[in-house]
Amino acid sequence: xxxxxxxxxxxxxxxxxxxxxxxxxxxxxxxxxxxxxxxxxxxxxxxxxxxxxxxxxxxxxxxxxxxxxxxxxxxxxxxxxxxxxxxxxxxxxxxxxxxxxxxxxxxxxxxxxxxxxxxxxxxxxxxxxxxxxxxxxxxxxxxxxxxxxxxxxxxxxxxxxxxxxxxxxxx
Numbered sequence: 001x002x003x004x005x006x007x008x009x010x011x012x013x014x015x016x017x018x019x020x021x022x023x024x025x026x027x028x029x030x031x032x033x034x035x036x037x038x039x040x041x042x043x044x045x046x047x048x049x050x051x052x053x054x055x056x057x058x059x060x061x062x063x064x065x066x067x068x069x070x071x072x073x074x075x076x077x078x079x080x081x082x083x084x085x086x087x088x089x090x091x092x093x094x095x096x097x098x099x100x101x102x103x104x105x106x107x108x109x110x111x112x113x114x115x116x117x118x119x120x121x122x123x124x125x126x127x128x129x130x131x132x133x134x135x136x137x138x139x140x141x142x143x144x145x146x147x148x149x150x151x152x153x154x155x156x157x158x159x160x161x162x163x164x165x166x167x168x169x170x171x
Contacts, residue, residue, distance in 0.1 A: 018063045019150060022128060022142040029055035036138070045074065045140045048083070048132030055130040055139065061119045067144040069113040070152050071095045074138045076105040083137035086129040087117050096137055108140065110152050117144060 025035055025044040030053045036045040046055060061067075071085055073095050081097035093113030100109065117126065130139050143152045 018065065018067075019143060019145045019147070019152075020059075020061065020067075022057060022059060022144075024055055024130065024139045024141055027055040027057040027128070027130070029053070045138055047139075048135065048137045050135050051132055051137075053132045053137075056128065058125050058127050060123050060125050061144070062122060063146065064119050064122050064124065065146040066148075067117040067119060067146055068148060068150065069093065069115070069117055070110050070143040070145065071113060072108065072110050072140040072143070072152070074106045074108045074140070075100055075103065077103060077107070078105075080134055081136045081138060082133040083139055084131050084133055085113060085142065086131065088127050089129075090115070092117065094133065095139075096134070110143075112151075 024046045029046060032050055032053045033046045033048055033055060036047050069085065069087070069092050071093070073083070075081075075097050077099050078097050079099050082094055083096050084094045085092050092115040093111070095111045095113070098109075098111065100107065103109070119126065128142065130142075145152075
């Protein structure tokens with residue numbers, strides 16, 4: 001079944017670089033996930049009132065390459081609200097209620113995942129899964145970047161929205 005999913009392209013200023021954004025609220029998610037007001041980047045944040053809930057999506061990535069994976073979530077600086085992202089069944093990192101010095105609570109922030117994503121062919125479909133590892137895990141969006149030193153920090157919501165484009169899922 002094909003469906004339209006929002007995968008937003010971000011400008012990096014580097015020739016040949018590619019950045020894509022996946023909004024959590026546009027993924028397929030278990031009935032238990034709840035939509036919160038505002039996600040910090042223009043969409044609604046998802047939060048899981050219980051452990052073990054999943055949000056999933058399949059996305060055709062237009063350009064082959066190695067992508068750094070960033071996740072946008074929020075923290076209450078308490079260290080227990082957590083979620084994990086898997087791509088093609090492989091865990092690439094955990095995110096959530098990290099303790100960040102100098103941040104107020106709650107605070108939205110970007111976290112770079114430990115493992116990169118390798119896209120071997122143009123148009124390859126990748127399967128993304130976010131799993132709540134605790135109750136109250138929160139999740140907003142994911143950015144994939146082919147630029148190793150790219151960081152989504154510093155991009156305004158207006159800049160991100162201005163360059164958004166919709167791509168069709170390869171599912």
